[in-house]
Amino acid sequence: MQCKPLLLALSLSTLLLAGCSTTHYISITPKVDVKNSGLTNDRVIDVSTSTKLTNAIGSIKTGINERADIFTTNDINQSVKESVLKGLRELGFTPDQGVMPPADLQIDITKMSYTTKVETLKTVATLEFELKTTLSAKGQTYKANYGSQKVREYGTMPYQQAIQDDMNELASQTVNRLLGDPNVIALLKQ
Template sequence: MLNKQLFLTLSLSTLLLAGCSTTHYISITPQADVKTIALSNERVINVSTSTRLSNAVGSIKTGINERADIFTTNDIKQSVRDSVLSGLREMGFTPEQGVMPAADLQIEISKMSYTTKVEALKTVATLEFELKTTLAAKGQTYKANYGSEKVREYGTMPYQQAIEDDMNELASQTVTRLLSDPNIITLLK
């Protein structure tokens, strides 16, 4: 009986020292925050997205030895494309209407990360989201990079919803920067 209690105590102690390990699944759905204006386009606007990233966003390790891996559950390429098209329509563009050859807006999701480091018992998280774009229109090619970064501090493991909200805020800011670029607007008009 004493051996069972000792074994149980040691097992529980080991679990507490090992920390908790979990997985957070998030959905990235950026929302462009653009002004409704009466812009119009002469040419069809093709929007394509690509990425070499996997669905692994990053991981968390807290000062009290909690651990979590973060993965996306949706197709980030499709959600960024949908957000850009929605923003263009809100600005007054009609991407599917116009003459050919089309204006070709290629967007690469080049970075989507959530990394942490421990400072004493505090966890410092760095969140990053970046897009690389190439726009070919009116006989010109325009290339630009857009990125957003956010730093958060935690005492314990952040909730899955908080991580999803923070990553969506970054993705939304980045898509908004792309759609607010005067060079992009000029070439699409």
């Protein structure tokens, strides 16, 4: 009879030491924040996106031994492309109208990561999102890199929604940097 409380205590200790493991599934959808500038284009604007990244963004390990892997649930290529096209339209451009050959805006999603390290009992998370672009228009080629980084600190495992909100904030900042680049605007406008 005395073995039951000891067995129960050992079982609970083992569970606490083993930690908790879970998976967070998030959707990355950058939001554009640009002002309508009444810009016009004379050439079609062809926007294409690519990436060599997988849907694994990273993982979390907290100071109290909680673990979570983070994956995207949507097509990041499509979501970035749709955001850029929406932003171009909000600036006044009509990407699908104009003469040929088109202005060619190639966007490579080079980094989308969530990494953590444990400092004492707190977890320090570094979130990163980067784009590499090449714009060919008017006989010129312009290349640029845009990136955003954020550092967060946690005591326990962050909620899935908080991770999604943070990653979307970074993706949005990065896309808005591209849309606000005066060199991109100059090559696209009439």
